[in-house]
Amino acid sequence: MLAFVLRRLIQAVIVMVAVAFIAFLLFQYVGDPVVFLLGQDATPDQIRELRSALGLDKPFFVQYWHFLINAAQGEFGLSLRQGAKVSSLIAERFPATLELAFVAAGLALLLGIPMGVYAALRRGSFTSQLFMTLSLLGVSLPTFLIGILLILVFAVHLGWFPSFGRGDIVQIGWWRTGLLTLDGWHHLVLPAVTLAIFQLTLIMRLVRAEMLEVLRTDYIKFARARGLSNRAIHFGHALKNTLVPVMTITGLQLGGLIAFAIITETVFQWPGMGLLFIQAVTFADIPVMAAYLCLIALIFVVINLVVDLLYFAVDPRLRVGKAGGH
Numbered sequence: 578m579l580a581f582v583l584r585r586l587i588q589a590v591i592v593m594v595a596v597a598f599i600a601f602l603l604f605q606y607v608g609d610p611v612v613f614l615l616g617q618d619a620t621p622d623q624i625r626e627l628r629s630a631l632g633l634d635k636p637f638f639v640q641y642w643h644f645l646i647n648a649a650q651g652e653f654g655l656s657l658r659q660g661a662k663v664s665s666l667i668a669e670r671f672p673a674t675l676e677l678a679f680v681a682a683g684l685a686l687l688l689g690i691p692m693g694v695y696a697a698l699r700r701g702s703f704t705s706q707l708f709m710t711l712s713l714l715g716v717s718l719p720t721f722l723i724g725i726l727l728i729l730v731f732a733v734h735l736g737w738f739p740s741f742g743r744g745d746i747v748q749i750g751w752w753r754t755g756l757l758t759l760d761g762w763h764h765l766v767l768p769a770v771t772l773a774i775f776q777l778t779l780i781m782r783l784v785r786a787e788m789l790e791v792l793r794t795d796y797i798k799f800a801r802a803r804g805l806s807n808r809a810i811h812f813g814h815a816l817k818n819t820l821v822p823v824m825t826i827t828g829l830q831l832g833g834l835i836a837f838a839i840i841t842e843t844v845f846q847w848p849g850m851g852l853l854f855i856q857a858v859t860f861a862d863i864p865v866m867a868a869y870l871c872l873i874a875l876i877f878v879v880i881n882l883v884v885d886l887l888y889f890a891v892d893p894r895l896r897v898g899k900a901g902g903h
Contacts, residue, residue, distance in 0.1 A: 594645070743761065
């Protein structure tokens with residue numbers, strides 16, 4: 578286990594160095610930050626002085642090394658659009674995105690897994706067919722259209738939920754959360770449902786397919802021959818083995834929820850990382866774009882490591898294989 582973790586950590590470091598290099602190239606080839614900071618009317622002396630102060634007059638790999646050191650400390654300079662530290666902007670926006678992503682992932686798991694199991698065990702029933710039809714709609718409709726439809730129905734016509742914003746938030750140390758206020762949950766419902774629908778339908782269809790595959794295996798037939806009840810077979814044996822590939826997809830999708838909540842946050846004007854990134858792209862705010870790229874890469878690396886470790890907890894065959902040297 579220790580060797581496995583060390584290998585994964587080394588791979589994670591290599592991935593992060595490569596991503597940091599790509600992010601660093603943004604500074605080199607997507608506009609000149611000195612021009613953004615000083616404007617078009619700056620004199621050559623001002624440009625030369627600021628370039629020297631920022632270290633942009635140093636060789637390429639020296640700049641890259643300094644960028645790596647600063648990135649490891651969470652420092653990416655100043656936002657060209659807002660003039661504030663990028664680390665402060667991320668610390669302010671990241672809790673909103675993280676809460677939205679985790680609530681959406683919770684909805685997708687709590688509803689997707691039971692619906693997938695039901696669709697597999699009752700695949701000929703009307704409810705099962707209804708689930709599969711709705712899943713096709715959830716996979717096919719784009720996220721922005723789902724969000725607009727939910728706003729039209731539940732915010733405009735029915736007036737049940739607000740159509741934008743985060744609502745009331747509470748400051749707990751450096752963390753700002755809306756999960757402790759009723760108004761915060763009220764604002765969270767529509768964007769969370771919008772973000773969860775695609776993930777829910779994906780998990781449901783995956784669980785159904787894997788469940789049907791597992792139910793055809795020999796050990797399930799032997800379990801039936803031993804006289805075990807359907808409940809014990811379905812939930813004690815089949816479902817546990819079904820969840821192994823589901824964990825992989827769920828882990829990647831959680832990273833995707835955090836990384837690609839851009840559309841949902843834009844539709845609902847949710848003050849998170851996605852909206853910050855869209856504004857950074859619009860104004861060519863290179864430090865914010867670079868920080869966002871590195872942060873998302875780190876999230877995916879951490880999630881992949883956690884998923885790999887969970888394999889050992891869920892699937893005992895992996896532990897046996899490692900112990901046996903296979």
